[in-house]
Amino acid sequence: MRKAVAMALAGNAVAMRLCLERVLPLLQDRPVVFKLPPIESPADLPEATAGLLRAVTSGELTPGEAEALRKVIDTHIAALKLVDVTERLTNLEDEKQQ
Structure with a gap:
């Protein structure tokens, strides 16, 4: 050096x-200012991905930026699913103990 x-x-x-x-x-990367609808369950995913598609086709986001956001959304959905499975398992275990 x-x-x-x-x-x-x-x-x-x-x-x-x-x-x-x-x-x-x-x-x-650059900061991406993009309004996503709330994603509280996997059922909210189609609306979020449709928003990404609209943003790409309008030029608001590049395809690469949309792909990066999709990965963040996927991670969020995986976390929501994990919480759901954990809650279900806890409920089943509680029911079994009673």
């Missing part, structure tokens, strides 16, 4: 870029 800094100080453009990328990495 010292050699790259020395080369950058000497005017080597490639070395300058290398050093700057280490200090200030390129931003890969």
Whole structure:
């Protein structure tokens, strides 16, 4: 790294870029301002994905941004399902003990 800094100080453009990328990495994503409907159960998923589709077709979101949001939605749905299964299991265990 010292050699790259020395080369950058000497005017080597490639070395300058290398050093700057280490200090200030390129931003890969940007904040996405997009209003999603509330997702409280898997039944809410079609409305949310339809909203993503509308946003992509209107140019509000890029396909890559929509895909990233879909992954976040999938994670949220998985968490909701886990809570549901846990509650059902707890109820069954409680019923069995009575």
